[in-house]
Amino acid sequence: MVKVNVSGCASFVKDAEYKLYTEKALEAFDVLAGEQGAGNDFLGWKHLPSETPESLITECEAIRDSWKAKGIDLVVVIGIGGSYLGARCAIEALSHGFAKQLSRKDAPEVVFAGCNLSEEYMAELMDLVAERNVGCVVISKSGTTTEPAIAFRIVKEYIEKHYKDASERIVAVTDARKGALKTLSTQEGYRTFVVPDNVGGRFSVLTPVGLIPILLAGFDVRAMLKGAEEMEKSLAERSENNPAVVYAAMRNLLYSEYGKKIEILVTYNPKFQYLGEWWKQLYGESEGKDGKGIFPASVNNTADLHSMGQFIQEGERVMFETVVNIEKSNRNVVIGTDEQNLDQLNYLAGQHVEHCGAMAQLGTKLAHIDGGVPQMEVSIEKIDAFNLGGLFYFFEFACGVSAYTLGVNPFNQPGVEAYKKNMFALLGKPGYEELGAALRERL
Ligand code: PA5
Numbered sequence: 001m002v003k004v005n006v007s008g009c010a011s012f013v014k015d016a017e018y019k020l021y022t023e024k025a026l027e028a029f030d031v032l033a034g035e036q037g038a039g040n041d042f043l044g045w046k047h048l049p050s051e052t053p054e055s056l057i058t059e060c061e062a063i064r065d066s067w068k069a070k071g072i073d074l075v076v077v078i079g080i081g082g083s084y085l086g087a088r089c090a091i092e093a094l095s096h097g098f099a100k101q102l103s104r105k106d107a108p109e110v111v112f113a114g115c116n117l118s119e120e121y122m123a124e125l126m127d128l129v130a131e132r133n134v135g136c137v138v139i140s141k142s143g144t145t146t147e148p149a150i151a152f153r154i155v156k157e158y159i160e161k162h163y164k165d166a167s168e169r170i171v172a173v174t175d176a177r178k179g180a181l182k183t184l185s186t187q188e189g190y191r192t193f194v195v196p197d198n199v200g201g202r203f204s205v206l207t208p209v210g211l212i213p214i215l216l217a218g219f220d221v222r223a224m225l226k227g228a229e230e231m232e233k234s235l236a237e238r239s240e241n242n243p244a245v246v247y248a249a250m251r252n253l254l255y256s257e258y259g260k261k262i263e264i265l266v267t268y269n270p271k272f273q274y275l276g277e278w279w280k281q282l283y284g285e286s287e288g289k290d291g292k293g294i295f296p297a298s299v300n301n302t303a304d305l306h307s308m309g310q311f312i313q314e315g316e317r318v319m320f321e322t323v324v325n326i327e328k329s330n331r332n333v334v335i336g337t338d339e340q341n342l343d344q345l346n347y348l349a350g351q352h353v354e355h356c357g358a359m360a361q362l363g364t365k366l367a368h369i370d371g372g373v374p375q376m377e378v379s380i381e382k383i384d385a386f387n388l389g390g391l392f393y394f395f396e397f398a399c400g401v402s403a404y405t406l407g408v409n410p411f412n413q414p415g416v417e418a419y420k421k422n423m424f425a426l427l428g429k430p431g432y433e434e435l436g437a438a439l440r441e442r443l
Helices: 015-034 044-051 055-070 084-095 118-132 147-163 180-188 207-217 221-235 244-259 269-285 309-312 353-370 385-406 414-427 435-442
Strands: 003-004 074-078 107-112 136-139 169-176 192-195 263-266 295-300 319-326 376-378
Touching: 015 244, 015 319, 015 385, 044 221, 044 385, 055 192, 055 207, 055 221, 074 147, 074 414, 084 207, 084 385, 107 147, 107 207, 118 147, 118 385, 136 147, 136 207, 136 221, 147 180, 147 414, 169 180, 169 207, 169 295, 180 192, 192 207, 207 221, 221 244, 221 269, 221 385, 244 319, 244 385, 263 269, 269 295, 269 309, 269 385, 309 353, 319 353, 376 385, 414 435
Parallel strands: 074 107, 074 136, 136 169, 169 192, 263 295, 263 319, 319 376
Antiparallel strands: 003 376
């Protein structure tokens, strides 16, 4: 399960300060556990792993099986932010790195839309759609978010034009009662799944928002929920050694007392690139408010050591790192001997590539600590559905503890409305005329 190691911060902080911030984090833990804090009507995610009924998974499997019977080989998943990043993260983490290029395919290909407003992206997506047998999962809790709504209008029009069984090829994940997508689904007879009222977008990966795309992509969501459930149990204990408390205490200490305003989530496997994206939304949207918050950034090493490494080593000393450490590789590749040894790598002959990765990780850790960058490690045994479920739950729970330690409501996001209002006004949406005129004067 998830382990947190803060020894890479020891030389930067004083024991007494860490003790004080552990006490603060434990108070925050009590607020989260007691469900009495700000935003406490959005705590449904806490019990998802232990309370998700088996019937939900079998309903999702029924869609997978009926789409398989139709020969569907491309699933377009439409969503943005919390209605997108968790599924993408899991699918990228669990997929074969070259699944697209390999001919063996035991599940449909999952692609994403509605997460940008690029016309070119949409046009190219439709080129792909035209060549394949298509199903669509549209995900929007509110049912009114512009980006997915536009993508869905385009994909839906295509599906209706090209398939007689159009309504059987569309699944909606949305609010139980309200919103445009709910209304449309009822009218058209789409299979619908509910985003629970008490679960916010960025905490929704273990609801149908994440589970359906992940399952359709061929992955074991039962194992994912099992891993999350074990984490749920182990994080329930009030202890200064609780990994969520340790993580929350140290990051708040580094931020509040040492001016470490940026946290970089560091991964060492390309499959975890989107873990960084998911984590950035979770922490950025939960903590960045009221003029406070650690700015979440991410790098994927060793690639980014060749781009961001210089700054992290010697740039402004405002950051700390949280390294996601994977203890065991799922695959083995050994480096061979070369007679000429022109690349001078024979000293590595017989070694696993993973060994080189581990030494790069260790060398980077020591170099960054020497360069003034404190480092924490969040470790999992290996990349699989079980461990990923545990990691999702760990980061969600730790986020709640950390945001309460910081003194903000982890579960709202009032700031994301500002751009939306301006966009609506500039697009000429009815009701936004006055703001539109005021904005155009400024341009
Ligand atoms: O975390 C959040 O609340 C947001 O990122 C939302 O998930 C995102 O804006 C999409 O919203 P919706 O699911 O309502 O379309």
